[in-house]
Amino acid sequence: MSWRGANPRMKKKMDKAKLKGFTLVEVMIIITIIALLTAIAIPNVLKMRITANDVTAQATLKTISGALENFFIVHGLYPSVEDELFSVTPPYLSKNYFSGEYAGFTYDSELSSIEYTVTATPTSIGKSGTTLFVINTGGVFSNN
Numbered sequence: 001m002s003w004r005g006a007n008p009r010m011k012k013k014m015d016k017a018k019l020k021g022f023t024l025v026e027v028m029i030i031i032t033i034i035a036l037l038t039a040i041a042i043p044n045v046l047k048m049r050i051t052a053n054d055v056t057a058q059a060t061l062k063t064i065s066g067a068l069e070n071f072f073i074v075h076g077l078y079p080s081v082e083d084e085l086f087s088v089t090p091p092y093l094s095k096n097y098f099s100g101e102y103a104g105f106t107y108d109s110e111l112s113s114i115e116y117t118v119t120a121t122p123t124s125i126g127k128s129g130t131t132l133f134v135i136n137t138g139g140v141f142s143n144n
Contacts, residue, residue: 050128051130053103053105053128053129054130054131056103057103057105057129060102060105060107061120061134062141063093064107064109064135065116067092068092068116069139071092078111078115078137080112080113082098082109101123104122104127104129105121105128106121106123107119115136116137117135117137118134119132119133
C-alpha cells in the first residue's frame, strides 16, 4: 500500500502495525543467550547433585554406625547379620539401606560380634558419587 493517498491516521496505524513483533535476528539472539545460560547452569547443577549424594552417603554411614553402636550397648556385641538391626521392635534402623540403591550409593557390610565395616559405593563414579566411603567399628570414618 502506498503512503501517498493515505490519510495521516491511517499512516500512523500502519506504522504501529509494522513495529509489533520481533525480527528473526532478535529471536535468534534471545535463543542464543538462553542456550548459553543453560550450557553454563547444567554442569553446575549436576555437580551439586553429586556433592549432595556424597554428603548423604556419609550421613547414612554415620546413621548405620550409630545403630550398630546402640545394638552393641544393648546386647554387648555387634550383630552378625544386618537383619538383626530390623527384626527387633523398635528397629535400630528404620530403613534397610543394605538392599538396593539409596541416593546413588549401595551399602555393604562386614559384620562380626566384635567389629564391623560398612562401605558406601557409588553406583557410577563421577555420575552418582565421587568416591567410596567406609566407616569402621567405633564410628571411625574414612574415604578411599
